[in-house]
Amino acid sequence: MRGTGKGREDAALDDYALVRVPEHARCSWLSVAVQRFGQVSSFQQFLVGAVLGFGMSFTDAVIAITVGSVMLEVVTILLGIAGVREGVSVSVLARWSGFGRKGSALVGLLIALSLAGWFGVQNGVFARGMHDLAGGTPEWAWALIGGAVITVITVFGFTMMAWTAYLTVPAFLFLAGYSIIDTLAGHSLADLMAAPPPGPPLSLAEGTTLVSGAFILGAIMTPDMTRFNRRPADVVKQTLISVTLGEYLIGLTAVLLAQAARSVDIVGIITSSSGLLGTLVLATAILKINDWNLYSSSLGLVNSVDVLFGRRISRRGVTWVIGAAGTALSAVGIVDNFTDFLETIGVLAPPVAGIIIAEYYVVRQFRPGLDRARAAGTMPPPTADWMPLSLVCWAFGSAVGKYLDAGIPAINSVLAALLLYIAAGKALMARKARMARRAPGADVLPPAETDLTRSGG
Numbered sequence: 001m002r003g004t005g006k007g008r009e010d011a012a013l014d015d016y017a018l019v020r021v022p023e024h025a026r027c028s029w030l031s032v033a034v035q036r037f038g039q040v041s042s043f044q045q046f047l048v049g050a051v052l053g054f055g056m057s058f059t060d061a062v063i064a065i066t067v068g069s070v071m072l073e074v075v076t077i078l079l080g081i082a083g084v085r086e087g088v089s090v091s092v093l094a095r096w097s098g099f100g101r102k103g104s105a106l107v108g109l110l111i112a113l114s115l116a117g118w119f120g121v122q123n124g125v126f127a128r129g130m131h132d133l134a135g136g137t138p139e140w141a142w143a144l145i146g147g148a149v150i151t152v153i154t155v156f157g158f159t160m161m162a163w164t165a166y167l168t169v170p171a172f173l174f175l176a177g178y179s180i181i182d183t184l185a186g187h188s189l190a191d192l193m194a195a196p197p198p199g200p201p202l203s204l205a206e207g208t209t210l211v212s213g214a215f216i217l218g219a220i221m222t223p224d225m226t227r228f229n230r231r232p233a234d235v236v237k238q239t240l241i242s243v244t245l246g247e248y249l250i251g252l253t254a255v256l257l258a259q260a261a262r263s264v265d266i267v268g269i270i271t272s273s274s275g276l277l278g279t280l281v282l283a284t285a286i287l288k289i290n291d292w293n294l295y296s297s298s299l300g301l302v303n304s305v306d307v308l309f310g311r312r313i314s315r316r317g318v319t320w321v322i323g324a325a326g327t328a329l330s331a332v333g334i335v336d337n338f339t340d341f342l343e344t345i346g347v348l349a350p351p352v353a354g355i356i357i358a359e360y361y362v363v364r365q366f367r368p369g370l371d372r373a374r375a376a377g378t379m380p381p382p383t384a385d386w387m388p389l390s391l392v393c394w395a396f397g398s399a400v401g402k403y404l405d406a407g408i409p410a411i412n413s414v415l416a417a418l419l420l421y422i423a424a425g426k427a428l429m430a431r432k433a434r435m436a437r438r439a440p441g442a443d444v445l446p447p448a449e450t451d452l453t454r455s456g457g
Contacts, residue, residue: 015157016227017302017315019379020087026230027162033238035165036225038288039218040246041172044122046285048214049254050266055202058193061255064204068211069247071411073239075353076219080235082360083223086370090223090356091303096366096380098359098421100387105307107352111300114217114349116322119293120329123147126286127330133279140331147327150287154294155319158228161291168288175280180253183269187260198262205408211247212410216349221296297322350410351397354417355390363425389428393421
């Protein structure tokens with residue numbers, strides 16, 4: 001990255017929120033992988049696994065987790081490789097991956113609002129667990145304490161979050177393992193695996209949607225993390241390890257816990273059976289995921305403000321604001337809307353991944369400019385404000401995910417947006433090439449102003 005010493009220093013303090021992460025700021029594979037594993041093996045997976053275990057047999061839960069995990073791994077790897085190659089956050093990448101400048105602001109707003117909600121959900125779970133253990137202190141007070149701690153960590157950025165993960169991930173695995181053994185003591189694993197679900201049945205499609213919907217935002221925000229990686233191979237390794245182990249180890253354990261306790265209240269199961277130990281599990285599990293919810297939310301909002309208002313605002317300042325808002329949401333009980341929130345994200349978020357993947361890897365309209373800028377260590381030239389095709393594909397993918405009864409909504413949504421963008425994008429680029437050949441003396445529009453991208457204004 002080029003620029004004045006002061007500019008480079010400001011960009012580093014802001015974790016390169018709007019520019020490429022330079023090579024000297026890239027990190028070891030372990031420092032990124034441990035944070036990715038912390039995301040996937042979070043308490044959120046416990047919550048999803050408990051819902052599956054309460055409404056599905058063990059075998060059906062395994063199938064749901066497998067199908068959902070495969071879809072997540074493909075999306076995560078493809079977006080992650082784009083992130084490590086370009087060195088920018090996903091909302092900034094969206095400018096040159098099908099959405100245009102103002103379209104990327106919509107992506108940033110979706111990520112910011114959604115992950116601020118997840119921040120509130122996770123913080124609310126923490127507050128409820130601490131209140132159940134301590135008694136007198138109200139939930140809202142614990143929500144304020146938990147939100148404040150995570151906000152302070154996130155303000156200091158990627159390096160502080162890496163050190164937090166080094167401490168909390170091993171602690172979580174040790175404490176969770178001990179707590180799970182204690183909770184399942186006296187139960188036959190064979191009987192639990194063969195038992196019918198204790199609650200109202202969930203279909204395979206509903207279960208898979210919960211799995212993929214629970215982490216689809218984590219998959220979409222992958223470039224926010226992998227821009228600090230050094231090579232694409234790092235992305236593949238950390239994704240295969242973290243998603244596979246996280247989804248199966250944590251998710252299937254929660255399935256067994258829900259069936260053993262015949263309850264979907266995973267917080268109550270762990271804290272009541274293990275007391276202080278269970279509460280420590282709760283605290284470490286939420287801490288190692290919620291900082292990333294807040295971090296990516298701040299990156300998305302920084303991009304949106306830059307695009308919509310032409311102002312470069314501090315990621316640290318935005319983190320304080322979103323942290324306060326998310327903490328307030330948790331204090332007023334957003335956690336009670338957990339399932340509805342998952343279903344909403346499962347419809348709106350997946351098409352974004354499909355469009356970015358389709359443009360970056362297949363249509364490739366902006367890849368020449370990205371490649372030249374990457375070689376020069378600069379940012380690519382600006383694109384058009386709006387790209388109508390991406391908006392149409394986004395709406396189409398969301399509609400398919402919501403209204404198509406067959407299949408798995410989240411996967412349907414990704415594929416619908418991806419395939420429509422590829423088909424229409426290739427057709428429009430071919431049409432432009434034919435027009436250029438027929439009129440060799442005519443002015444040819446630059447890549448950012450082709451029929452595919454023209455905003456119409």
